[in-house]
Amino acid sequence: METLKKELTARERFSNNFEHRYGVISGYIDKDLSQIGKWLSDIVQLAKENKVEEYEPSVRALQVLLEKNQELRELVNKTIAEGLEVHKHFEPTAPYFIENIEDLLNTLNYIITRAPEFLPNVSHSAFPMSGLFVYMMATPNGWLLFRNETFNQALSLILKEWCAYLDSSASLNVVTTKSGGWLSPESVKKNNLDQFVTEEMKLEDPIHWTFKSFNDFFHRQIIPVCRPIDGVGNDHVIVSANDGTVYRIAENVKREDDIYAKNQPYSLVHLLDNNFVDDFVGGTVFQSFLSGNDYHRWRAPISGRVIKAEVIPGYMFSELLNQGDHGFDPTAGTYSQGYEANVNTRGLVIIEHENPAIGKVAVIPIGITEISSVEIQIKPGDYVKKGDELGWFSYGGSSMCLVFQPKAIKQFTVVNPLPDNNSDNGPFIRVGAQVAIANIK
CATH class of the missing domain: 2.70.70.10 (Glucose Permease (Domain IIA))
Incomplete structure (x- = not known):
C-alpha cells in the first residue's frame, strides 16, 4: 500500500528550524516570532495611516507590472496568502496584516521613503524589508516568487530607490544622539560605536558626528587601531x-x-x-x-x-x-x-x-x-x-x-x-x- 506523505502547512514550514534563519542568527530578525508579528502589524498600520495618493516611481512600476501580468499577480497573491497563514498563527491578536497586494505596495512605499529608527529591543526594526518578507519567503510560493526574474528585477529597482534615499542627507534624521537615534547611548553600547567614532568627530558635529547619511553611518569606517x-x-x-x-x-x-x-x-x-x-x-x-x-x-x-x-x-x-x-x-x-x-x-x-x-x-x-x-x-x-x-x-x-x-x-x-x-x-x-x-x- 502506498505510504501517504504529510503535506506541511505554511506555518509548519516557517516554524521548522526557525532559529537557523540567516536573519535570526545575524540579528536582523527577532528570535521571538510573536514580536515579528507585532512589528509587522505596526508597520502595516503606519503605512495605511500614511497612505499617499501616488507611489514612488519604483513601487508604481511594480503596481503596473502586477496589473498587466496576471500570472505574476496570482503568484504574489498566493505568496501573500501563505504568509498570512503564518502571521495569524504567531500573532493572532495583531489587527493589521499583509492581506493583499495593496497592503504590500503601501508598506513597501512607506518603508522606502524613510530611514530605519534605532529601536534597541526590536532587532529587525533596522531591517524592515526582512521583517516585511520574513513570513512570505519561507513558503512554497515564496520560493517561486523570489526567484522569478521579472519580480526580482522590479524588487531590485525598489531597493535601489530606497538605497538612494539612504545615501541622501534626508536619511540623517535618524542618525542623531536623540532617543531612537543611531548615535544614542543605547546604540553606542549595542553597536560598539566607540570603535568607530572619535572625540574629534563628536566635537566637529555634535548632532550627527560627521556622518552624511544613514548609509554613511551603516558602512562607517573603523578606528584603525581597533x-x-x-x-x-x-x-x-x-x-x-x-x-x-x-x-x-x-x-x-x-x-x-x-x-x-x-x-x-x-x-x-x-x-x-x-x-x-x-x-x-x-x-x-x-x-x-x-x-x-x-x-x-x-x-x-x-x-x-x-x-x-x-x-x-x-x-x-x-x-x-x-x-x-x-x-x-x-x-x-x-x-x-x-x-x-x-x-x-x-x-x-x-x-x-x-x-x-x-x-x-x-x-x-x-x-x-x-x-x-x-x-x-x-x-x-x-x-x-x-x-x-x-x-x-x-x-x-x-x-x-x-x-x-x-x-x-x-x-x-x-x-x-x-x-x-x-x-x-x-x-x-x-x-x-x-x-x-x-x-x-
Whole structure:
C-alpha cells in the first residue's frame, strides 16, 4: 500500500528550524516570532495611516507590472496568502496584516521613503524589508516568487530607490544622539560605536558626528587601531577580509555541483560566474557571515594584483529549496548561506599573488536581503597590499566567501564549525586577523 506523505502547512514550514534563519542568527530578525508579528502589524498600520495618493516611481512600476501580468499577480497573491497563514498563527491578536497586494505596495512605499529608527529591543526594526518578507519567503510560493526574474528585477529597482534615499542627507534624521537615534547611548553600547567614532568627530558635529547619511553611518569606517593587520610583510599569513562569524570551510570544491542540495555545496561555475573556474577546481571556500552591527567594509586577505573586480547581479530574498520529502526547506539562514553564495547579488574581486604557491584568491562579498548593495572601490590592474580596503556593503545583510586554489592553504587557524549545514555558532573573526597559513616555503 502506498505510504501517504504529510503535506506541511505554511506555518509548519516557517516554524521548522526557525532559529537557523540567516536573519535570526545575524540579528536582523527577532528570535521571538510573536514580536515579528507585532512589528509587522505596526508597520502595516503606519503605512495605511500614511497612505499617499501616488507611489514612488519604483513601487508604481511594480503596481503596473502586477496589473498587466496576471500570472505574476496570482503568484504574489498566493505568496501573500501563505504568509498570512503564518502571521495569524504567531500573532493572532495583531489587527493589521499583509492581506493583499495593496497592503504590500503601501508598506513597501512607506518603508522606502524613510530611514530605519534605532529601536534597541526590536532587532529587525533596522531591517524592515526582512521583517516585511520574513513570513512570505519561507513558503512554497515564496520560493517561486523570489526567484522569478521579472519580480526580482522590479524588487531590485525598489531597493535601489530606497538605497538612494539612504545615501541622501534626508536619511540623517535618524542618525542623531536623540532617543531612537543611531548615535544614542543605547546604540553606542549595542553597536560598539566607540570603535568607530572619535572625540574629534563628536566635537566637529555634535548632532550627527560627521556622518552624511544613514548609509554613511551603516558602512562607517573603523578606528584603525581597533582592527590591526596580522602578519604585515609575512606572506605566510592570510587574513580575514571582514568582521564576521565563520560559517564553513569547504575543501575540494567542484567545478559544478547541485546548488539546491540540502548539504549546500559550492559550484564554482555559479559562485565565480564562470570566471577563472579551472584555476580553483579542487580548491577551498572559506565562508563567514556578518551581523547587523559588524564592520561592513572588507579588505584584501593577501597582497597582489587585482585581475577581476565586478558586481554580479542575482537574487536578494531567495531561500533554499530542499530535495527532501516535502520539497522545501524554510531555513533562510545558515542552511541557505551556501546556496545564496551561488545565486545572490555578489561582488567578485580576484587578487593574484606573485608567488604561484598562493596564486589567485577570490574575494566574494554576498548581499543577503535588503539592499544587497556591494560597492567595489578598486579596479583590475591595481596592486593591493594585505589589509588594503577593497569595498563595502551599503545597507543590507551580507556574507563573505574567500576562494583559494588547490594546495594554496597549508592550515587554517580558525575552527571549521560542524556540522557544516547547521553552523550558526562558529568562531568570531575580525577583519585583518589571521585565518590561515599559506603553503609556501
